[in-house]
Amino acid sequence: MKVQPTYAVVVKDLTVAYDQNPVLWDADFYAPAASLTAIVGPNGGGKSTLLKSILGLIHPATGSITILQDSYEHKKDVIAYVPQKNSVDWNFPITVFDVVLMGRYKYLDWMRRPKAHDKDIAYEALKQVNMHEYANRHINHLSGGQQQRIFLARALAQEALIYFMDEPFVGIDTTSEDTILELLQNLKTQGKTIIVVHHNLQRVQQYFDWTALINISHVAIGPTKEVLTLQNIATTFGQSTMLETLHL
Amino acid sequence: MIGTCLVATVNGMLGCFTLLRQQSLIGDTLAHATLPGICIFFLLLQQKSFLILLGGVCSALLGACLFFVITQYTHLKKDSALGIILSFFFGTGTYFLSFIQKLPHAQKAGIHKLLFGNASTILEHELIVIALLCCGILFFILQWWPELYISTFDKHFSHSLGIHPIKVDIVFLILLAVTITLSLHLVGIVLVSSLLVAAPLAARQWTNNLHILMILSVIFSCIASCLGTYISSIAPHIATGPTIVVIISCITFFSLIFGIQGYLHKFINKRKMMYQIKEHTMLKNFLLFNERDTDPLKLHDIKALAAIGKKSTNKILKSLLQKGYICNPSGTMWGLTALGLKKLQPYGKKISL
Amino acid sequence: MNIYHEILLIACVTASACTLPGVFLVARGIALISDAISHSILLGMVIAFLCVHSINSWWIFIGALISGMLTVGLTEFLSHAKYIKKDAAVGLVFPLFFSIAVILINLYASSIHLDTDAVLLGDLVFTPFHRFIIQGLDYGPITLWSMSAILGINIIGITLFYKELMVSIFDPDYAHSISYRPNFFHYALMLITSITIIGAFDTVGSVLVISFIIVPAATAHLLSYNLAYILLHALGISISTAIAGYILAQYTQGSITGAITLVQGIVFFSILGILNYRKKPS
Numbered sequence: 059m060k061v062q063p064t065y066a067v068v069v070k071d072l073t074v075a076y077d078q079n080p081v082l083w084d085a086d087f088y089a090p091a092a093s094l095t096a097i098v099g100p101n102g103g104g105k106s107t108l109l110k111s112i113l114g115l116i117h118p119a120t121g122s123i124t125i126l127q128d129s130y131e132h133k134k135d136v137i138a139y140v141p142q143k144n145s146v147d148w149n150f151p152i153t154v155f156d157v158v159l160m161g162r163y164k165y166l167d168w169m170r171r172p173k174a175h176d177k178d179i180a181y182e183a184l185k186q187v188n189m190h191e192y193a194n195r196h197i198n199h200l201s202g203g204q205q206q207r208i209f210l211a212r213a214l215a216q217e218a219l220i221y222f223m224d225e226p227f228v229g230i231d232t233t234s235e236d237t238i239l240e241l242l243q244n245l246k247t248q249g250k251t252i253i254v255v256h257h258n259l260q261r262v263q264q265y266f267d268w269t270a271l272i273n274i275s276h277v278a279i280g281p282t283k284e285v286l287t288l289q290n291i292a293t294t295f296g297q298s299t300m301l302e303t304l305h306l
Numbered sequence: 307m308i309g310t311c312l313v314a315t316v317n318g319m320l321g322c323f324t325l326l327r328q329q330s331l332i333g334d335t336l337a338h339a340t341l342p343g344i345c346i347f348f349l350l351l352q353q354k355s356f357l358i359l360l361g362g363v364c365s366a367l368l369g370a371c372l373f374f375v376i377t378q379y380t381h382l383k384k385d386s387a388l389g390i391i392l393s394f395f396f397g398t399g400t401y402f403l404s405f406i407q408k409l410p411h412a413q414k415a416g417i418h419k420l421l422f423g424n425a426s427t428i429l430e431h432e433l434i435v436i437a438l439l440c441c442g443i444l445f446f447i448l449q450w451w452p453e454l455y456i457s458t459f460d461k462h463f464s465h466s467l468g469i470h471p472i473k474v475d476i477v478f479l480i481l482l483a484v485t486i487t488l489s490l491h492l493v494g495i496v497l498v499s500s501l502l503v504a505a506p507l508a509a510r511q512w513t514n515n516l517h518i519l520m521i522l523s524v525i526f527s528c529i530a531s532c533l534g535t536y537i538s539s540i541a542p543h544i545a546t547g548p549t550i551v552v553i554i555s556c557i558t559f560f561s562l563i564f565g566i567q568g569y570l571h572k573f574i575n576k577r578k579m580m581y582q583i584k585e586h587t588m589l590k591n592f593l594l595f596n597e598r599d600t601d602p603l604k605l606h607d608i609k610a611l612a613a614i615g616k617k618s619t620n621k622i623l624k625s626l627l628q629k630g631y632i633c634n635p636s637g638t639m640w641g642l643t644a645l646g647l648k649k650l651q652p653y654g655k656k657i658s659l
Numbered sequence: 660m661n662i663y664h665e666i667l668l669i670a671c672v673t674a675s676a677c678t679l680p681g682v683f684l685v686a687r688g689i690a691l692i693s694d695a696i697s698h699s700i701l702l703g704m705v706i707a708f709l710c711v712h713s714i715n716s717w718w719i720f721i722g723a724l725i726s727g728m729l730t731v732g733l734t735e736f737l738s739h740a741k742y743i744k745k746d747a748a749v750g751l752v753f754p755l756f757f758s759i760a761v762i763l764i765n766l767y768a769s770s771i772h773l774d775t776d777a778v779l780l781g782d783l784v785f786t787p788f789h790r791f792i793i794q795g796l797d798y799g800p801i802t803l804w805s806m807s808a809i810l811g812i813n814i815i816g817i818t819l820f821y822k823e824l825m826v827s828i829f830d831p832d833y834a835h836s837i838s839y840r841p842n843f844f845h846y847a848l849m850l851i852t853s854i855t856i857i858g859a860f861d862t863v864g865s866v867l868v869i870s871f872i873i874v875p876a877a878t879a880h881l882l883s884y885n886l887a888y889i890l891l892h893a894l895g896i897s898i899s900t901a902i903a904g905y906i907l908a909q910y911t912q913g914s915i916t917g918a919i920t921l922v923q924g925i926v927f928f929s930i931l932g933i934l935n936y937r938k939k940p941s
Contacts, residue, residue, distance in 0.1 A: 071590070073583055077575040084586065113836055119583050139836040149381040150686055150829045151884045160826055164837035169819045196884040198381070212833075330747040331691055338866065372928070379935050383688035385746070386877050390927060392694065393870030397920020400867065404914035496698060500754035503747055510742045544765045548758035555755040567742055 066091040066220055066251040067112060072121030074107050081107045082118070085275045089268055091126075094246045095253045096266040096282070100295050103273040105255045106142065109224050113139055125220065135164065138218035140209045142225050148198045154208050155193040158184055161215030183214040186241065203234030210238060221245070221252045228257070239265045259286065314501065314527035320447070320485055321506040321527075322520050323478065326458050331385075332373075334499035335392040336486045339369030341399025341495065345406060359487050366483035369395050374475075436488055443481055450477055455516065500551040501527065508558040511565025530554035581622075588622050589631055589650060592642045605633075605641035667905050669803050670919060673859050674871050674897035676810035679817055680852045681876035682893050686886070687828045690873045692731060692849070695749045697856045697865040699730040699756035705763045720857060727853035730756060731846070802862055809858045816851060817890065824848065825886060867916050874923040875900060878930055900926055 069087040073080060082104040089095040097105045110116040112123055114130050125133040138161075161183065162176035172180075184190040187207040197205065206226050213221055221242075227235050235258075242252050243265060256262055262269060262282065269285045271277040271294040278285045278294075324330050343365025347358045369391045376387035447454070456467065457474040489498045509522035534550030563569045592606075623640070626632045631646030642650075684690045700723035707722025730752055737748040817824065826834045827841035834841040852872070859868045879892035904919030911918070 071587075075576075075579045075583070077572060078579065080579065084590075110832075115832060115835060119580065120587065134836070134838055137836065139833060141830065141832045145832055146830050147686075147688070147828075149383070151880065151886045151889055152825070152829060153884065157829075160822075160830075160833070163822060163826060163839070166822075168823060171822070216837075325747055330744070330750045331694075334691075334694065334750060376931070380881060380931060382685065382877055382880060383690075385688045386685045386690045386873060386880075389685075389690040389694065389869055389873040390877055390924070392691075393867060393873060393920060394924030394927070396866045397870050397917050398924065399917075400864075401908075401913050401917030401921050404917055408912075496757060497754045499750045500758075503750035504754075507743065507747055507751060545761055548761040548765075551754050551758040552762065555751065555758070558751060562737070562740065562743075569740070 064091045065089065066093075066126060067253065068122075068124045069108070069112060070122050072108065072111060072123070073119045074104070074111060074116060075119055080274065082111070082272075083275050085121075085272060086279065087112075087270050087272070087276060088279060089251060089253050089270070091251050092246060092249045093251055093268045094242055094266045095251070095268040095270065096262045097253065097255045097270050097272055098257070098259065098262060098294070099272040099277075103294075105272050106224055108272060109222055109253070109255060113137070113222060133220075136219040138213040138216040138221045140213050140221070140223040140226055143202070143205060143209075143228065148205070150197070153194050153196055154189060154200070155180065155184070157197060157208055158211045158215050161212040164216065179217070180211075180215045183211040184208070186214055187211045188237070202229040203231050206230055207234065207238065210241070219250055221250060223252070223254045225255050225257070227261070235261065259291070262286070314505075314524070314531035317485060317489060317501040317505070317527055320443075320478075320482055321502040322509070322516070322523050323454060323458055324482070324502055325506040325510065326516075329384075330503045331388055331499065332370075332482065333486060333502035335373070335388040336366040336369060336483055337490065337495045337498035338392045338399075339366045339395040340487055340490060341365070341396050342402060343368075343399075345399050345402035348406060349402065359490075362487040362490065363483050365395060365399075366487060367480065370479040370483065439484060439488060443485055446477070446481055450474070454478060494545075494547045497547045497551045500554060504551070504554040504558045505530070508554070508561040508565075511561040511568050513566070526554065526557050530557060585622055585626060589626060589642075589646060592632065592640070592646070605635065605639040607639060663909075665800055665803065666915065667902065669800060669806060669862060670901040670905055670915065671898045672803065672806045672810055673862055674875070674901040674919070675894055676806055676813055676855050677859055677863075677868060677871035678875045678879075678893045678897040679810075679813040679890065680848060680855055681872035682879065682886075682890050683824060683828060683848055684852065685873060685876045685880055689745075690869075690877075691746070691749055692734070693852060693856065693869050693872045694866075695730055695734065695753035696727045696849075696853050697860075697868050699753045699760075700724075700727045700853070700857055700860070701865070702726045702756040702760040702763075703729075705760045709763065709767055723857045723860075724850075724853055726756060727857065728846075728850065731849045731853075805858050806862070809855050813851060813855065816847075820844070820847075821887075863916050867920050870920040870923055871897070874920075874927050878923075878927045881927075881930055881934060896926065897923075 065088045067087065067089045069085070072082050072085045072087070074082040085104065085108065087097070087108060097108060099105050107116060111118050111121070112125070112130065123130060125137070130137075158180045159172055159177065162172055162180060165176070166172060181190060181193070184193060187210055189204060189207050189211060192200065192204065192208075197208070200208070210223075210226070213223075226238065230238075239261065242254070245252055246267075254266070256266070263286055266282050268280070269282040270279040271285060271290055273294045278287075278290045321333075324332060340362035343361035343363070344358050345361075346365075347361030351357060373387050373391050376382055376390065377384055380387075382390075453474050454477075486498050486502075489501055505527040506519065506523045508526050509519050512522060513519055530553040531550050534553050535546055538544055538546040538549050561568060565571070623632070623634075626646070627634060630643060631649055632640055633643050634640050681690070681693075684693060703722035703724065703726030704719050705722075706726075707716070707718040710722075711718045734745070734748045734752050737743050737751065738745040743751075823834075823839055823844055826837075826839055827844040831841035831845075834844075855872075856868050859871065863871060875897040876889075876893045878896050879889045882892050883889050900923045901919050904922040905915055907913070907922060908915040908918035
């Protein structure tokens, strides 16, 4: 008898539509706890939208979302979000250390300042991504890989259970990518769940144990080895428009 | 009124470019930047003449240069750069204005008109100058049309064609500076921004084609300015500028709501989409029956669905029936058709957790 | 304290109060919303005046605040539409509000002292003449009290909510994920900016208040990459330029506000020039 794994995130029948063409239609998604999960699909296929819907940044038309068998609102505290690089203002006057320190803000009430304990955790997080030498540097003097690492450090400083990362490997050199992926695998062994929107199928096959193929709706979800078949990949990235297939 | 129309036309055309280049507020900035030039020339010439406007153009151009300097050499955003130029120049202008106001000349009242415009009292010789300048601007726009067009959409591509984007920017700014200085006469400094922004914005809601955009923009501009000038001439205590702005803004809001890309259209599309979602949800509910059964096409009593709280409107059921996704052979027995089943499961299996 | 000192003090307080929200607006890249707010508050003032028929009522302030926030709200709403960008939305809304205000003045209130020149320009020179008198004791110009209060609110607000403001502006999506409600802080910032603009309206006028808000703040942004230091630099620059401008105005008998703006701009461009000259490899 197969043991049913516990799922950290479960999404059912998610539909997001602004006008005539839906961004997500009747999509399902589920990721087991303590896994490194990849969300893969073509551009414009709804991967970011899926992530943002789970995090409450976008309001879906229909669908249910549960995180650790509870609603997002109740489980916000155990979630860390690493947004897309281009959603941030890189000219903002802030240092690397201050960005990572932001990871501790959710533990601080309004009007409270970060304490020494928080600063220590932030510094530790920077060390884990090997950026502690840049602590006092301004953020626009960093390369793409370095910028992504400090975002990851911020997420680490949050000490969360579930990590959501939106396209973290865009425009990054392979060395940085491998460093980060090894770090993520480390987190997985600590029992954390990491969900990443990724575009490199090779890396997905190498590092990720659970994959969801998304193109407006879900094509296949499951263990990476079972899901990444030629047939599935062709359907996801294929020529015919998904909307026709869905008879929309 | 002719003068108004000509100026409106030019504004309408240039405004399209500023809208597409996302530099809409540059009009406001350049308009405010004309003040010091105008004041200085007035102080030098000691009389109200058309040459003063030349001073306006010069200081507007200086403002544009400094805008470039700020955006190129600092990390400050365009928005902040515009704000700095706008307020610095206008403030300096105010400073000079305070000297003008101390002069015993009667003509300084013209400065007030500069702030609010007074198109209904354009003198004949002024009209000729305005007409000439407008024709000149139109000529330049048409002459430089391909360069403006390409560099608006793709700076790098235009560079690869040998068109230097900076050169085009400079020409564009010169045209803009002259247009704005002319428009000051019409609507005054504060409201020039509207002439440049509102008409193209209204036109944008009706089309995606640049040529039609220009034509519509010019038409809207002219309608607003003619109507505004006319109303202002009937009721002389109402300033022309604000009237024109109100009219063109109304046109814009009307376009925003009823235009092809507008709110009404969006609203209707959204309703259609929600209806489609409801239909699809209803169809999925039929699958609920099949959890225990092996035959998904088996007929079921619709009352059973209602009993588990998945009622639906008759309208939706009818529509699904028409499309052939469900069948209703008798009374209260309904079921999925093969087509309906196909629609529900194009690929990914639904989970049951 | 004589009249000259009072004017100088008001200038310094006003400049300080304006520059604090300005630092955040420049960081965010929405500095021109202050232009929009400063023009559109006239509409609120006019409508309030037409209702209560008195120029010295609290309703004028409230009317101005409502129309200021309405402008911000309407601009935000429009900028989410498909073919309207933020700058176009701003350029559409505030001229409309201002035009309606001017037309209303033309139609119904042409006799009042809401002189349109003064609306746009304003002058510090007249501020000492409205005094705060309780039970026969003269506590100084009303403007000094009102701007000091606004300065106080700004300082307290920014000090208490420093980190919240910073996260909301730098990374709104992240702020949302840690329940920081970036929208709330955005509108709070707009509210404070509106209050500051309305307060400075009489003394500085619609357009020059923009300079007070943006220019010293922008200069400070050139000088440092640390938000806290930028705030301090901005305060220092705004006070020193206010004093310098005042002295220039006294010396040349020109408009005080205009002179201050002139100095603020010169300081900005000078620092810009110096920093870039230093950067060039020699």
